[in-house]
Amino acid sequence: MIDIDKALATAVKTGKVSFGANVALQNAKTGKAKMIVLASNCPQNIKEQIEYYGEISKVPVMTYKGGSMDLAEVCKKLFIISALSIRETGDSEILKITEDVKV
16 A cells, blocks of 8 residues: 555655645646645535546546645645645556545
8 A cells, every 4th residue: 555645745745746726626627737735624615526527537536545635745735735636646656546446
């Protein structure tokens, strides 16, 4: 099993990651992201919209086990993160998490 915290930190460090719910919603609509991660306390209406458009454009959407402060801590950012879009994974193996879920 892959450590999600470590995989997220590696993706932020070596890949291309965009922060913010509005960017995540836009990436879910266009299908440009490889994966979208939502904090557990992300506002319900935003969460539903991102999951809906993610399903249409076949972008996997994962809900992180911690809140927005925990997600910011893992990403080593000084601001809270309710959603993030992974456009390129870099050295991270975070996309294997979605493969494990599908099996």
